Amino acid sequence: MTNHHQSTRGKPRVALVTCSALPDLDPDDRLVSGPLAARGITAEPARWDDPAVDWSRYDLVVLRSPWDYALRRDEFVAWARTVPRLVNPADVVAWNTDKRYLAELSAAGVPTVPTTWVAPGESWTPPADSGEIVLKPAVSAGSQDTGRYDLADPEHRELAVAHVRRLSTAGRVTMVQPYLSAVDTAGETALLFLAGPDGLAFSHAIRKGPMLTGPDLGVAELYKEERIDARAATPEQLDTAAKTLAVVPGGTDRLLYARVDLIPGRDGAPVLVELELTEPSLFIGYADGAPERLAAAIASHLNR
Template identity: 85%
Template structure:
């Protein structure tokens, strides 16, 4: 890990924020280190809950892989509010780390996966059939997420147990239909990075199916993903722009955004998640993307005399 107290001889200091389980960053994020150095930026890796870090000493603090926040969201949001020059900003973090933002986006006319929300203590009866995905409203890396065939009595029992387990922990459960297109077309993630004229489309990737069955409570920081480069369609880009236009406070403040889409039952793309807090940016899957990430960080550095 880079020593966050090392002298930088007047170069702008940028913190790349991670968690204790990834003290050297996710390998994909490390691809931006050389481009940042080439631009005269002193990039330093820092763990978000490390009490030794002086966040006020950085010119910019960039959230990258603090993926252990899900069970400590209140602490994480409170921390974000104390950090000067944080991107994406703390109010965006507070809004985006609870997936109930999907209800707001749906009300604003964004096509989203239909979602039922089950609050702690609320009774929930599984639908009689169909494949469904259950996950907590606050999660990262597909943690505590399962796929259930509710025509199967065993899966129905496991789904009910999943909801109870989350509810007993004080967590809201999301219940969504499993979209079959995940198994064929896959999920498309559209990546946007800040540029001289604001947030702009950078690249897209395809994620293959990840959920193979019920969640059995295994602890893992994130699930492994199968990633390939993908060319975004005009229809996907149009939906992504509609999603971003509904972000509270506007997108000019954002350093990055990731819009995850899946074809709905009629083939039109629908939003699965909007990642504004700590998304994998998959810069290793597109030519020039590490440099575009470095340029995005440079664009957000405060102007110097």
């Protein structure tokens, strides 16, 4: 089969990759369609697991909301490796969809939330102290299968053990992290970076309010509802984000976007919660000009 390129067939076509639960994309992602059309670029939603899609027909394939991949990560990564002109690239997808990358970033000197890992089949007992912890799988999206536990509460301790056992039985690695109480007041800050002429450039930031109210009871949901507000990034947050992006394997020149999620640590300094390079919400509806900046980033990748 011959690949068709924009130089030989009129308007460039871009696939915005989604999942069956969001066939018309997440509402925030739809905001880029107009700015892309204004640039003469046709954008179409496409499900990542739709066998009828011919990915070679697109000049660029942009991962946006394939948020159902967590229970099929191997399948998702294998699919990504078959897609031409995918952004972010397949090797980034393979690295970033398993949150054990946090251990690599921590070893490289990036301040991260302290994390321990419980492998499938490994026994786990809640720490003896009475603080709060967060449990979540190493492969997840949208805060799926994530819970908050108060270890001073005997019932919470039992539910925490059950949570780890549930993930272990499913063959999933569990992350154990302290709950950082600053999220209840300062919230979580997401810094959004988009491709520009000189590589990734800071676009905007948002504040996410606290989402975890208690234990996870195993109820399936695509993502947890979030309270989002615009926020100005501080120099310290931007510095932490720069340190994080500086150690991304393969560098950041290939990336279309990146999202760096930070929370104040116990000393008040920002620590990394997650580095989102696969399918992050970009919150382009919360910053003036952000839809146009995303369209410009996509156009820049089309021109490469």
